[in-house]
Amino acid sequence: MTVAVGVDSGSTTTKVVVLVNGKVACTTSAVTGPDPAKTASLCIDKALSECGHTFREISCLVATGYGRERVSGATRILTEITCHARGAHAMVPAARTIIDIGGQDSKVIRLDERGFVQDFIMNDKCAAGTGRFLEVMAARLQVGLDEFGEEWGRARGSVKISSTCTVFAESEIISLISAGVKRPEVIKGLCNAIAGRVASMARRVGIEPAVVFTGGVSLNEGVRRALEDALSQKIVVPPMSQFMGAYGAALFAQDLVE
Amino acid sequence: MWPRFFRLHKSPTQGNFPEKALRFLLERGFTYKAVETYLARKSNGQKSYQEVAASGILTELRQAYRRERPVIYTTAFVPTELVYGLGAVPFLPEVWSGFAASLGVAPRAIHISESLGYSQDLCSFHRCGLGLFGMGILPNPSAVIVSSHLCDGGRRSLYYHSRVAGCPLYVLDVPYSFDREARVFLARQIEHVAQDLVRKVPGLSLDHMRRAIEASNGARRVYLDVCRVRRNVPSPWRGSEALNYVSVFLSSWGSGWLPEFYGELLRYLERTVRTCAFPVGNERHRLLWLNLRPYYRTPIFDFLEKQFSTSIAFEEYSKLYWPEIDPDNWAEGLAEKMMSNFGWGPLERRIHAVWSMVEDYSIDGVVQFNQWGCRQSNGGARPLRDFLQKRGIPFLELDGDGVDAGNSGSAQAITRLSAFLEMLDSRGVIA
Ligand code: SF4
Numbered sequence: 001m002t003v004a005v006g007v008d009s010g011s012t013t014t015k016v017v018v019l020v021n022g023k024v025a026c027t028t029s030a031v032t033g034p035d036p037a038k039t040a041s042l043c044i045d046k047a048l049s050e051c052g053h054t055f056r057e058i059s060c061l062v063a064t065g066y067g068r069e070r071v072s073g074a075t076r077i078l079t080e081i082t083c084h085a086r087g088a089h090a091m092v093p094a095a096r097t098i099i100d101i102g103g104q105d106s107k108v109i110r111l112d113e114r115g116f117v118q119d120f121i122m123n124d125k126c127a128a129g130t131g132r133f134l135e136v137m138a139a140r141l142q143v144g145l146d147e148f149g150e151e152w153g154r155a156r157g158s159v160k161i162s163s164t165c166t167v168f169a170e171s172e173i174i175s176l177i178s179a180g181v182k183r184p185e186v187i188k189g190l191c192n193a194i195a196g197r198v199a200s201m202a203r204r205v206g207i208e209p210a211v212v213f214t215g216g217v218s219l220n221e222g223v224r225r226a227l228e229d230a231l232s233q234k235i236v237v238p239p240m241s242q243f244m245g246a247y248g249a250a251l252f253a254q255d256l257v258e
Numbered sequence: 259m260w261p262r263f264f265r266l267h268k269s270p271t272q273g274n275f276p277e278k279a280l281r282f283l284l285e286r287g288f289t290y291k292a293v294e295t296y297l298a299r300k301s302n303g304q305k306s307y308q309e310v311a312a313s314g315i316l317t318e319l320r321q322a323y324r325r326e327r328p329v330i331y332t333t334a335f336v337p338t339e340l341v342y343g344l345g346a347v348p349f350l351p352e353v354w355s356g357f358a359a360s361l362g363v364a365p366r367a368i369h370i371s372e373s374l375g376y377s378q379d380l381c382s383f384h385r386c387g388l389g390l391f392g393m394g395i396l397p398n399p400s401a402v403i404v405s406s407h408l409c410d411g412g413r414r415s416l417y418y419h420s421r422v423a424g425c426p427l428y429v430l431d432v433p434y435s436f437d438r439e440a441r442v443f444l445a446r447q448i449e450h451v452a453q454d455l456v457r458k459v460p461g462l463s464l465d466h467m468r469r470a471i472e473a474s475n476g477a478r479r480v481y482l483d484v485c486r487v488r489r490n491v492p493s494p495w496r497g498s499e500a501l502n503y504v505s506v507f508l509s510s511w512g513s514g515w516l517p518e519f520y521g522e523l524l525r526y527l528e529r530t531v532r533t534c535a536f537p538v539g540n541e542r543h544r545l546l547w548l549n550l551r552p553y554y555r556t557p558i559f560d561f562l563e564k565q566f567s568t569s570i571a572f573e574e575y576s577k578l579y580w581p582e583i584d585p586d587n588w589a590e591g592l593a594e595k596m597m598s599n600f601g602w603g604p605l606e607r608r609i610h611a612v613w614s615m616v617e618d619y620s621i622d623g624v625v626q627f628n629q630w631g632c633r634q635s636n637g638g639a640r641p642l643r644d645f646l647q648k649r650g651i652p653f654l655e656l657d658g659d660g661v662d663a664g665n666s667g668s669a670q671a672i673t674r675l676s677a678f679l680e681m682l683d684s685r686g687v688i689a
Contacts, residue, residue: 006617025591066669070624078680079673079676079677079680080673080677081673081680081681082677082680082681082684115681116681116684116685117681118647118681119652119686120681122670122673122674124670124673137614174593204640229355
């Protein structure tokens with residue numbers, strides 16, 4: 001029996017994927033908080049106990065994400081770029097472009113047919129084009145992030161949010177709301193703004209189908225639809241899309257066991 | 259009106275005790291003797307080329323601060339042979355900004371430049387230079403020479419230095435075309451600047467020109483051998499150190515000590531190859547580094563060289579691009595040197611220069627350090643990326659700041675570099 005563990009210690013969320021004999025046995029996630037090492041350990045323990053295993057049974061553990069250096073017990077450390085590529089290619093073998101929007105960063109990765117990284121680009125310098133941008137706007141609009149898709153569908157038109165800077169965009173939506181623009185239109189405008197920003201990043205590395213969308217924001221239906229519009233491409237959101245980095249890390253761990 | 263305006267804005271901090279004390283020390287001969295003695299004591303840890311550079315730079319600093327020779331401020335793309343040839347000491351504020359960053363003084367200098375009214379959008383190599391000047395710790399210039407090509411921020415920020423110091427400012431207008439007419443046009447300007455300076459600044463004369471040009475040509479010949487040895491796989495020189503010595507490459511052509519410096523460096527590199535004492539063990543990848551580096555303390559080079567066994571095999575700003583200069587026709591020779599800079603003119607020139615370095619130094623991947631505010635370098639990244647990728651050479655744009663540590667994060671830089679190296683690993687380019 002092999003137990004391969006992948007840990008993605010992200011700046012917002014820590015994700016763990018456990019493969020038992022090469023098959024996904026369990027996934028778990030938690031808010032990273034101020035102590036990434038402790039959160040990672042707790043997450044690993046939780047995931048293992050959910051699938052009836054213990055830390056001592058781990059055959060191999062690969063860590064990725066910003067806190068990767070701090071995950072104890074890691075056999076290997078890899079970047080989230082390499083792990084996302086591995087995970088997405090395993091899920092969608094036709095994947096050539098990955099768009100990943102996480103809590104604090106966004107990245108676009110171009111793959112070759114073997115799933116190897118050809119090029120990548122990251123934005124982790126500012127909140128524009130990240131999950132944080134959406135969180136701030138959702139709080140301001142008093143709407144849950146999971147309601148974005150529904151609101152997007154309800155919008156009759158869309159307003160243009162010209163700024164992707166979180167501070168500027170926040171004041172822009174305040175003016176729009178006070179000018180009487182309805183919430184669904186504002187939300188559609190926000191989704192378009194984030195999609196526009198990420199689409200420019202994607203064009204910088206070159207977009208080739210299939211385009212796979214991963215990271216926490218991939219579950220946001222509004223952003224997915226806005227991205228499809230912006231790229232004039234069908235966007236694939238694979239199963240476990242928010243766990244893709246951890247899944248890729250677990251696959252590398254499985255390779256090392258084998 | 260201008261001198262008055264600049265007097266008002268002259269020095270927000272001149273008069274502060276630490277700056278006054280530092281200035282006092284820099285103007286005293288015993289300071290240089292003390293530093294020389296200290297370096298001599300430490301010399302068993304120092305390599306001979308490092309000693310030559312330290313002694314050459316210290317001598318010039320002493321001459322500059324003690325007003326033994328006039329000081330001329332220039333930017334990195336003005337040929338320093340012109341300054342040495344006039345008998346002056348060249349002083350490049352950008353170079354000293356890098357030095358200030360390595361000593362941890364840059365944050366204060368940058369704050370001061372902002373209080374002088376300079377925007378954060380200006381390249382920090384200039385902002386820091388302006389701040390250091392505002393702090394009153396740079397030597398006083400007798401003149402300023404800038405060029406119209408490449409670094410736009412340099413031309414504009416050195417205007418401030420010249421106005422505050424009340425000294426003449428010369429702008430060499432570099433033509434965009436490369437024919438003889440263009441060269442003569444620039445050569446006439448260079449001659450005019452030299453003659454005007456001899457008239458206006460006491461202590462300058464053209465008597466030093468032949469010696470400066472011959473020293474430059476001599477250093478050039480040895481330097482070509484240095485480059486030849488640096489082609490060795492594995493790399494015989496630690497790239498992070500080579501990037502520090504880019505400052506010497508930018509600011510010391512025409513000095514009497516440069517031929518000896520490169521001679522010593524050549525001997526060191528040859529010995530390294532002979533004894534296989536390579537600085538990066540089990541070299542996995544060879545990178546070409548474009549533009550400058552962060553000069554403050556950063557873990558990225560240890561990460562590259564120690565953790566990832568990756569060499570920076572060569573640097574863009576170490577590429578020698580000009581032909582020998584004829585001492586009898588020095589003005590045209592210097593004009594040709596300025597115009598030969600591959601960063602100037604159509605982008606294809608830079609692209610081809612980068613490609614020749616990729617081939618000459620057996621490069622696996624190219625990293626462009628995107629210095630915040632450096633339009634001349636960052637603006638050409640896209641076509642360069644496309645050109646290299648078509649030929650199978652991965653290209654990474656590493657956004658950062660060479661002087662202002664607060665404007666970039668080392669964790670982000672390391673993530674990008676790691677992903678880039680993992681990408682090289684996956685291509686099977688492991689040496
Ligand atoms: S990095 Fe660019 S902008 Fe800054 S001093 Fe150098 S050439 Fe000028």
